[in-house]
Amino acid sequence: MILTTKKQGGRNRIDAFDIVGCVVLILFALIIFYPFYNAVLTSIVTSKQYILNPAMLYPRDVTLDNYRLIFENPLIWSGYKNTLIVVACGVVYGMGMTVCMAYAFSRKSFPGKRPLFLLVLFTMFFGGGLIPLYLLIKNMGLINELGALILINGVVPYYMIILKSGFEQIPESLEEAARIEGANDIVIFARVMLPLQMAMLATFTLFIAVDRWNDWFLPMLFIKEGRKFTLQVVLRSIIYEATSDVDAASSAYYENIFSDGIKIAAVVVTMLPIMCFYPFLQKHFVKGVLVGAVKM
Amino acid sequence: MNMTAGAVLPGSRRRFMRAVWDSRYIYLLLLPGIVSILIFSYGPMYGLLLAFKKFNAGLGILSSPWIGMAHFRRLLGTPDFASALRNTLIISFSRLIIEFPIPIVLGVLLGEMKFQKTKRVLQTVFTFPHFLSWIIVSGILISFLDSNGPVNAILAALGRDKINILANTKTFRGLLYATSIWKGAGWSSIIYMTAIAGIDPQLYEAAVIDGAGRLRRIWHITLPGIKPTIVVLFVLSAGRIMNAGFDQVFNLQNAVVRPVSEIIDTYVYRITFEAVPDFGFSTAVGLFKSVINFALLLVTNRLVKAVNGSGLFV
Incomplete structure (x- = not known):
């Protein structure tokens, strides 16, 4: 029976559609892949070789000069350090606030739940905009402080709502059992609920970590001093060569020796962690969309 | 929900306060997030007043003079x-x-x-x-x-x-x-x-x-x-x-x-x-x-x- 369905043009036979679909998808994948591959190659060949043949398929004249020059730049090192600080603190701070709030809002009802929830929801759709935020940070004395980049990113309402629906799916009986044993809300949250949501927590920790790693606009706005630049800002100053936001010293340093190879090496250095970890963590990221989609 | 009921029924004020007290740990969990949202999301919204003022850095947002819809007309x-x-x-x-x-x-x-x-x-x-x-x-x-x-x-x-x-x-x-x-x-x-x-x-x-x-x-x-x-x-x-x-x-x-x-x-x-x-x-x-x-x-x-x-x- 099953065999016959298969034979009659069932869903498992390979037909022309599969071939065409497959070719289209593989072509699209190559179009996405090649610029990255080309970037890595560009960063490891001599500039002479690159000028000769930029559209390479394999490296010739391999050299690590570009990387040597990039790592001689103290801004890359301090940039890495600053970014790691912002990512580490940002994850603890942002995740902590988001999870605590998600759990609180997942509880049945308490006085003020709806107005408080609307207060949070509203910020997803309306904001003060760029200039008022800039003035606020300035008035708080946080210009040029890495702390600003961490503090601004507290609760992420979108992640909070998804986590909240995760907590809501935990059977009530668990909470009641714990309450009978005399546990209060915080104990229940920490000992009973959090351990049940580890997969979701891992997913959103990754999202927040990537968000902080990729932040560039606020760092560019708030950090003026070269040695406090995060990696993305350093990269921006290298790509767009010696703009006003680079220290005079470092721009003079680069003025003469900048080549495509060095710029691309800087790009590779900045995306390296994501490039290395992404293939292994992909399924966690995808999970974030899945729970989000169910919510929708 | 509790809140609206509490406002109408006689003697329910007590029950309302009771519900608030019972949820004290929930509020504690909410507190850090709400505070940060008030500062960094609602704080800048207060700054929106600027859209209707002639900003003077020396005077600050509040004391800068009002100019109505002039910015929008411009x-x-x-x-x-x-x-x-x-x-x-x-x-x-x-x-x-x-x-x-x-x-x-x-x-x-x-x-x-x-x-x-x-x-x-x-x-x-x-x-x-x-x-x-x-x-x-x-x-x-x-x-x-x-x-x-x-x-x-x-x-x-x-x-x-x-x-x-x-x-x-x-x-x-x-x-x-x-x-x-x-x-x-x-x-x-x-x-x-x-x-x-x-x-x-x-x-x-x-x-x-x-x-x-x-x-x-x-x-x-x-x-x-x-x-x-x-x-x-x-x-x-x-x-x-x-x-x-x-x-x-x-x-x-x-x-x-x-x-x-x-x-x-x-x-x-x-x-x-x-x-x-x-x-x-x-x-x-x-x-x-x-x-x-x-x-x-x-x-x-x-x-x-x-x-x-x-x-x-x-």
Whole structure:
């Protein structure tokens, strides 16, 4: 029976559609892949070789000069350090606030739940905009402080709502059992609920970590001093060569020796962690969309 | 709920306070998040007063003199703003038409894919660029499309003339759509794949028995099955029409293509941080955009409610 369905043009036979679909998808994948591959190659060949043949398929004249020059730049090192600080603190701070709030809002009802929830929801759709935020940070004395980049990113309402629906799916009986044993809300949250949501927590920790790693606009706005630049800002100053936001010293340093190879090496250095970890963590990221989609 | 009941019933004040006290740990969990939201989200909203004032740094936001709607009147008479508004609308609408369908196609194709291992590899490649900042992506694209870069080398090898893709007012908007698809379509397709995975397999079995081919099954089962998802996502994107993609435009833009690509967000940045700033005016431009966005959101939420039965948010 099953065999016959298969034979009659069932869903498992390979037909022309599969071939065409497959070719289209593989072509699209190559179009996405090649610029990255080309970037890595560009960063490891001599500039002479690159000028000769930029559209390479394999490296010739391999050299690590570009990387040597990039790592001689103290801004890359301090940039890495600053970014790691912002990512580490940002994850603890942002995740902590988001999870605590998600759990609180997942509880049945308490006085003020709806107005408080609307207060949070509203910020997803309306904001003060760029200039008022800039003035606020300035008035708080946080210009040029890495702390600003961490503090601004507290609760992420979108992640909070998804986590909240995760907590809501935990059977009530668990909470009641714990309450009978005399546990209060915080104990229940920490000992009973959090351990049940580890997969979701891992997913959103990754999202927040990537968000902080990729932040560039606020760092560019708030950090003026070269040695406090995060990696993305350093990269921006290298790509767009010696703009006003680079220290005079470092721009003079680069003025003469900048080549495509060095710029691309800087790009590779900045995306390296994501490039290395992404293939292994992909399924966690995808999970974030899945729970989000169910919510929708 | 408790609260409204508490306000009416006699003697219920006690019960209300009791409920508050019982939830004290819940409030404790909420406290840090609420405080940070009040400071960093609502704090700047107070700064919106600036849109109606003549900002004087010495006096601060509160004491600066009121000037009513003067900024807004000036705004409507500023040619640069009119051009930014026009570019924003053109780019956003084109994105809806050109970019929006691509993830659906990808999702359907991936959903139909039979080679599971290839599918997994493809998905990893497709979704990867989403996790890179536009600075990184622009860095790669700028050298890739440069007149000395690989694309022009290939054109030259084919005997074509070199083209300066990045500094060409005719092609720049197209470049925005293409690179945005390149970076984000794969990630957006996941949501459609999820929706497709949720379609009852029996529908397909029945269609096979009825003799429906691949394309007909996609047309009559897959697409109707993901229609609610398509509607929601379309309406959501339509509600963001005033955001034409700051990160991308800002990082790919250059002086030559500015006339066709200056959008409201880049315009606000430019007049505030690359010129002698008028904070009041800049704030007014930002507020103008936020209000339209918010109104659009309310409209789109209504639309989704009408189509799908329940609204997106409240």
